[in-house]
Amino acid sequence: MRRLLTAALVLLAVPALADGVLDKLPRAADGHPDLSGVWQALNTAHWNLEPHVSAYPVVLDLGAQFAVPPGQGVVDGGKIPYLPAALAERDKRFANRLTDDPEGKCYLGGVPRSTYMPYPFQIVQGPRDVIITYQYATGFRRIFVGGKEEAPLDSWMGWSNAHWEGDTFVVVVTGLNGLTWLDRAGNYATANAKVTERYTPMGPNHLRYEATIEDATVYSRPWTIRMPLYRIVDDDYRMLEFKCEPYAEEKIYGHLRKPSSTEGASK
Amino acid sequence: MKRHAVALSVLAALAAFAAAPAALAQKASTQKPVAHKRTPWGEPDIAGVYAEFSIAPLERPVEFGEREYLTQDEYAQFEKQRLNAVNEDVETVPGTQADVHYDMGTFKLSQNEGVTSPNMRTSIVTVPKNGRIPALTPAAAARRDARAAARKGHEFDGPEQRSLTERCIVWPSTLPPILPGGYNSNLQIFQGPGQVVIQGEMGDARVIRTDGRKPAQVLPQWNGNSVAHWEGETLVVETSGFNPETAWRNASEKMKVTERITRVADKTLEYAFTVVDPDTWEQPWGGVYPLTEMDGLLFEYACTEGNYGMANILAGERKAEKDAAAKK
Numbered sequence: 001m002r003r004l005l006t007a008a009l010v011l012l013a014v015p016a017l018a019d020g021v022l023d024k025l026p027r028a029a030d031g032h033p034d035l036s037g038v039w040q041a042l043n044t045a046h047w048n049l050e051p052h053v054s055a056y057p058v059v060l061d062l063g064a065q066f067a068v069p070p071g072q073g074v075v076d077g078g079k080i081p082y083l084p085a086a087l088a089e090r091d092k093r094f095a096n097r098l099t100d101d102p103e104g105k106c107y108l109g110g111v112p113r114s115t116y117m118p119y120p121f122q123i124v125q126g127p128r129d130v131i132i133t134y135q136y137a138t139g140f141r142r143i144f145v146g147g148k149e150e151a152p153l154d155s156w157m158g159w160s161n162a163h164w165e166g167d168t169f170v171v172v173v174t175g176l177n178g179l180t181w182l183d184r185a186g187n188y189a190t191a192n193a194k195v196t197e198r199y200t201p202m203g204p205n206h207l208r209y210e211a212t213i214e215d216a217t218v219y220s221r222p223w224t225i226r227m228p229l230y231r232i233v234d235d236d237y238r239m240l241e242f243k244c245e246p247y248a249e250e251k252i253y254g255h256l257r258k259p260s261s262t263e264g265a266s267k
Numbered sequence: 268m269k270r271h272a273v274a275l276s277v278l279a280a281l282a283a284f285a286a287a288p289a290a291l292a293q294k295a296s297t298q299k300p301v302a303h304k305r306t307p308w309g310e311p312d313i314a315g316v317y318a319e320f321s322i323a324p325l326e327r328p329v330e331f332g333e334r335e336y337l338t339q340d341e342y343a344q345f346e347k348q349r350l351n352a353v354n355e356d357v358e359t360v361p362g363t364q365a366d367v368h369y370d371m372g373t374f375k376l377s378q379n380e381g382v383t384s385p386n387m388r389t390s391i392v393t394v395p396k397n398g399r400i401p402a403l404t405p406a407a408a409a410r411r412d413a414r415a416a417a418r419k420g421h422e423f424d425g426p427e428q429r430s431l432t433e434r435c436i437v438w439p440s441t442l443p444p445i446l447p448g449g450y451n452s453n454l455q456i457f458q459g460p461g462q463v464v465i466q467g468e469m470g471d472a473r474v475i476r477t478d479g480r481k482p483a484q485v486l487p488q489w490n491g492n493s494v495a496h497w498e499g500e501t502l503v504v505e506t507s508g509f510n511p512e513t514a515w516r517n518a519s520e521k522m523k524v525t526e527r528i529t530r531v532a533d534k535t536l537e538y539a540f541t542v543v544d545p546d547t548w549e550q551p552w553g554g555v556y557p558l559t560e561m562d563g564l565l566f567e568y569a570c571t572e573g574n575y576g577m578a579n580i581l582a583g584e585r586k587a588e589k590d591a592a593a594k595k
Binding site: 028030034102105106107122124125126127133137138152153155157179238239243245249252253256258 | 306307308314421423424425426427428434435436437455457458459460461462464466471472474480482483486488489490492564565566567569571572574577578581582584585588
């Protein structure tokens with residue numbers, strides 16, 4: 001009877017999920033929370049995971065609308081526990097962010113950066129796998145639930161195995177290639193990183209997102225970021241394409257262009 | 268990597284090679300859906316990782332006329348021919364342009380070494396009846412010619428003059444309608460309540476609602492705007508609202524694509540498609556081919572991140588220009 005009731009609730013929940021604000025935590029047929037939906041972070045973690053005051057834009061001509069907005073940070077304890085050499089490397093990356101941040105080249109964001117970039121992402125929770133598609137650079141993750149798949153090679157988005165701990169969806173990410181950054185301030189992890197993400201419903205329309213990053217090559221201890229994620233509740237919301245490749249071409253290939261030719265930027 | 272082969276070209280191709288040929292004799296589907304397992308919410312379960320490649324060419328060789336299927340003997344012969352054609356070692360002269368290519372033979376590979384779907388059809392295209400893509404309308408031919416004329420002499424000026432594929436924007440083999448491409452001809456399908464995710468190995472994942480509700484506002488998208496509904500055992504996906512620059516096979520932004528995906532055997536889906544664009548083709552056309560489930564996982568295809576090809580193409584041309592100027 002209880003099972004029947006659950007099934008009925010699932011059926012009821014489906015149209016509501018497509019239609020905006022939910023008043024009950026949606027659950028899948030197996031009883032776990034249904035995380036399906038379009039989500040987005042609402043903070044400045046993409047600028048800098050650590051607490052930061054506002055700052056000049058990386059190119060002064062971009063003016064106030066591209067200045068760095070302030071934020072209280074999302075790191076437990078405030079600071080990332082870098083080893084001294086790694087801290088120097090972070091500062092070097094910050095200094096070279098205009099040329100070196102892979103975001104400027106439209107490269108895949110990796111994990112956890114893709115979660116708190118200023119763009120939405122969509123979770124589709126199936127009976128066997130959970131899929132996450134990110135608007136930025138059309139990032140894609142297949143998350144193996146209850147599985148123990150090993151990464152055959154390192155990749156930008158890594159290799160994700162997940163399990164449930166109560167209502168928390170725990171995703172262990174390995175096989176990251178270490179070429180991504182963690183934010184626009186030069187914070188980083190290497191290919192040795194293991195990222196453990198925890199998605200916990202705070203209610204029908206909010207998730208608590210936590211990611212613990214372990215990487216003994218650059219940190220003195222594992223550290224954790226934490227933030228809410230918000231469901232996009234607009235009726236009829238569809239995640240549109242943000243194919244950023246054309247916007248990065250001048251940056252990547254501009255020096256190889258025929259000098260007299262038209263730049264994409266002038267279109 | 269314990270249980271699964273990874274369909275990332277090299278690894279998967281090697282792993283799958285041994286299993287492929289034995290299955291080929293089976294006749295292509297008869298469009299009859301089979302009852303299979305259901306999702307927990309009661310829809311046909313079509314999720315899986317599938318191979319698109321079969322020996323059927325896109326367009327039917329003229330000599331077959333309106334005949335849709337090969338005989339067993341013809342199939343055996345045709346298969347041999349097709350596989351030989353792709354496997355053939357071509358000797359090229361070092362230092363010539365012909366010598367510079369991605370030669371799969373170097374790695375003792377060919378494009379059919381992945382899972383090959385059994386398919387006795389004479390072509391993928393089945394509408395119109397001659398199995399050939401209808402002629403372009405005069406307006407579409409004019410668009411095509413204008414595009415080619417604008418590009419002529421500027422092919423290597425900058426990235427914008429290169430193809431969308433070289434620019435890592437879209438792949439003709441993965442936007443709807445999906446057609447088997449040169450390599451990585453695989454796709455994966457996932458399902459959640461009210462959603463289907465379709466991703467070609469080379470391309471973007473489409474997350475498609477299955478409630479059939481069209482978006483209130485259609486904005487041009489490289490891969491179009493897709494909505495889906497179920498008709499019995501068949502998932503019907505309708506896509507319109509393409510970016511005019513997508514121009515798939517010279518299509519206009521008014522192209523409408525209908526895909527119909529049906530399970531026809533335990534390990535086989537049938538993928539059928541129809542393309543309608545009166546601004547481009549004299550008549551609607553479409554086709555059908557099988558998707559064969561494979562025991563493997565798809566690997567991330569990070570295109571722009573590894574796009575040395577674009578840099579090399581442009582750098583090569585700049586070098587050639589410099590050399591030519593020095594000779595003067």
